[in-house]
Amino acid sequence: MPDRVEGAVVVGIDGSESAREATRWAAREAERRGVPLRLVAAAPWTSYRPIGVPALGQEYGRRVVEERAGEHLVEATGIAAEAVPGLRVQQEVRGGEAPVVLREESEHAALVVLGSRGRGGFTALLLGSVAIAVAAHATSPVVVVRGTPTNGPVLVGTTSGDGQDAAALGFAFKEATLRGVPLVAVHAVTEAVLDPFLVPLVDWSALQADEERRLRDRLAPWSGKFPGVAVDPVVVMDGAARELVSRSDAAGLVVVGSRGRGTVTGPLLGSVSQAVLHHAACPVAVVRPEGAS
Amino acid sequence: MTIVVGVDGSDFATAAVRWAAAEAARQGVGVRLVRAYQLPANTSTEDRGLMRTHARRQLWAAEHAAHAVVPGVEVEQVDVERDPFVALEAESAAARALVLGARGIGGFGALLLGSVSDTLTRRAACPVVVVRGPEPSDEALRGEDRVRPVVVGVDGSPASEAALAWAFAEADTWHAPLVAVHAWSEYWEDPSGVEIPIHETEEREVLAERLAGWAEKYPDVRVTREVVLGPAAKVLVARSVNARAVVVGSFDRGRVQRALLGSTGRALLHHAHSPVVVVRART
Numbered sequence: 001m002p003d004r005v006e007g008a009v010v011v012g013i014d015g016s017e018s019a020r021e022a023t024r025w026a027a028r029e030a031e032r033r034g035v036p037l038r039l040v041a042a043a044p045w046t047s048y049r050p051i052g053v054p055a056l057g058q059e060y061g062r063r064v065v066e067e068r069a070g071e072h073l074v075e076a077t078g079i080a081a082e083a084v085p086g087l088r089v090q091q092e093v094r095g096g097e098a099p100v101v102l103r104e105e106s107e108h109a110a111l112v113v114l115g116s117r118g119r120g121g122f123t124a125l126l127l128g129s130v131a132i133a134v135a136a137h138a139t140s141p142v143v144v145v146r147g148t149p150t151n152g153p154v155l156v157g158t159t160s161g162d163g164q165d166a167a168a169l170g171f172a173f174k175e176a177t178l179r180g181v182p183l184v185a186v187h188a189v190t191e192a193v194l195d196p197f198l199v200p201l202v203d204w205s206a207l208q209a210d211e212e213r214r215l216r217d218r219l220a221p222w223s224g225k226f227p228g229v230a231v232d233p234v235v236v237m238d239g240a241a242r243e244l245v246s247r248s249d250a251a252g253l254v255v256v257g258s259r260g261r262g263t264v265t266g267p268l269l270g271s272v273s274q275a276v277l278h279h280a281a282c283p284v285a286v287v288r289p290e291g292a293s
Numbered sequence: 294m295t296i297v298v299g300v301d302g303s304d305f306a307t308a309a310v311r312w313a314a315a316e317a318a319r320q321g322v323g324v325r326l327v328r329a330y331q332l333p334a335n336t337s338t339e340d341r342g343l344m345r346t347h348a349r350r351q352l353w354a355a356e357h358a359a360h361a362v363v364p365g366v367e368v369e370q371v372d373v374e375r376d377p378f379v380a381l382e383a384e385s386a387a388a389r390a391l392v393l394g395a396r397g398i399g400g401f402g403a404l405l406l407g408s409v410s411d412t413l414t415r416r417a418a419c420p421v422v423v424v425r426g427p428e429p430s431d432e433a434l435r436g437e438d439r440v441r442p443v444v445v446g447v448d449g450s451p452a453s454e455a456a457l458a459w460a461f462a463e464a465d466t467w468h469a470p471l472v473a474v475h476a477w478s479e480y481w482e483d484p485s486g487v488e489i490p491i492h493e494t495e496e497r498e499v500l501a502e503r504l505a506g507w508a509e510k511y512p513d514v515r516v517t518r519e520v521v522l523g524p525a526a527k528v529l530v531a532r533s534v535n536a537r538a539v540v541v542g543s544f545d546r547g548r549v550q551r552a553l554l555g556s557t558g559r560a561l562l563h564h565a566h567s568p569v570v571v572v573r574a575r576t
Contacts, residue, residue: 044330096332097332100332100343104340129302129354
């Protein structure tokens with residue numbers, strides 16, 4: 001097994017249709033970034049050891065699980081080669097449970113890419129458990145591939161100037177540059193952040209203009225850094241998640257911070273990122289704020 | 294007592310959860326969803342937390358799947374860091390039945406199913422159900438169709454009596470037809486090696502005798518008897534098409550070898566078109 005390449009686009013492979021779509025998306029992303037693609041299949045053989053058969057034992061279970069995982073990787077390698085001929089692709093079967101393996105991979109990756117649904121066919125669930133777990137815990141940005149990939153603008157959700165969204169903004173500007181598409185920065189002002197007593201007295205148009213000005217100020221340094229990106233600042237008096245989901249129809253990628261609004265501590269996904277992950281009509285990137293544990 | 298299901302987030306496990314929910318409703322008990330997994334000893338606290346959250350999310354999804362079939366069914370969730378085989382074997386001591394997906398634990402193919410079935414049907418203290426075959430609708434699982442039969446293999450052993458007990462009770466509750474299959478061969482080799490010819494009429498009598506007591510206990514169950522020449526597995530696999538379940542006793546060779554799963558049971562676990570219930574004789 002060759003050494004793991006650093007800074008690759010990593011894809012979690014489990015043989016599902018959703019993982020095939022993720023592979024196609026990730027191959028194009030690796031090409032855009034000029035980095036290798038790394039396909040990783042988790043083989044949780046330690047959890048599936050047959051007992052009572054000492055002669056076969058753990059080695060037997062391990063072989064079965066690893067062979068299956070290996071088949072999925074061979075298939076995925078073919079899909080990547082078809083999507084982007086000549087792309088440098090590395091593959092590895094790694095022993096362990098998928099969420100744990102992929103979280104570790106994120107420490108060495110530019111990006112971890114996952115399908116929106118795993119092999120588990122709980123039809124009631126819109127999003128695979130592995131995707132949620134990895135999005136909440138990964139060090140690198142995590143892209144959950146959903147909907148139909150288009151060449152629409154990059155959409156990013158911003159928060160109110162506490163710097164928590166710096167990592168998400170940086171990622172979004174980079175993606176817009178790589179794709180050569182405009183960036184739509186959405187800032188939502190909800191009544192929840194206003195004093196309810198004052199709501200009837202608020203001059204909404206003045207507030208909106210004020211928020212727009214502040215949003216432009218926050219985006220200005222990023223535009224300086226990424227001068228080629230056309231930026232469209234949008235302030236809405238509505239929930240951020242609703243606005244991002246409704247605009248995702250026409251977008252190529254939605255970028256959200258992993259923590260979202262509020263003072264959530266610990267490895268939990270914010271409510272906005274959860275909602276967008278579940279309902280967006282295009283791929284979703286979840287970016288961990290810098291310095292978050 | 295509950296119906297215990299091995300959960301791992303796979304499609305196969307979901308099918309098992311759905312079947313188990315309906316079965317629990319039939320028996321008037323709850324479902325106990327068990328997600329067991331193992332992590333390497335050097336796993337960090339963060340990764341243990343991550344895996345635990347993941348396992349719990351899968352359990353909630355499994356509970357959701359159970360309630361989709363039977364909204365009122367009582368569901369318990371258990372996540373445990375332990376070898377799944379050891380965990381499920383331990384669970385079987387207090388279970389009405391242990392229900393697994395078709396690909397065994399992990400969804401990793403027939404090879405592991407072999408190890409699951411051989412291990413758990415031999416060691417589990419309760420009936421083991423492997424849920425296979427096409428996915429029935431919620432209505433069919435709840436027995437609202439009254440069409441899909443319960444199929445049972447009969448051979449006169451104590452284990453097959455236990456299988457009959459399960460099959461009749463199930464057919465009675467679901468108002469489902471019961472198909473009793475008795476396979477025979479033309480000759481029986483006695484211990485001295487002499488081949489004794491057997492006649493079909495005798496076999497029909499044997500089957501009728503085996504069923505008589507059960508038919509009295511469950512007068513409403515419509516029983517179709519089938520006496521077939523040749524291996525039972527082939528016929529049971531054929532009859533399992535569109536069946537609610539196929540029920541067999543595990544072949545008991547006595548105390549020395551403990552209970553081994555007979556070749557019929559093993560063939561069914563790999564080829565049946567419906568869930569397979571393997572019932573051990575009560576000892």
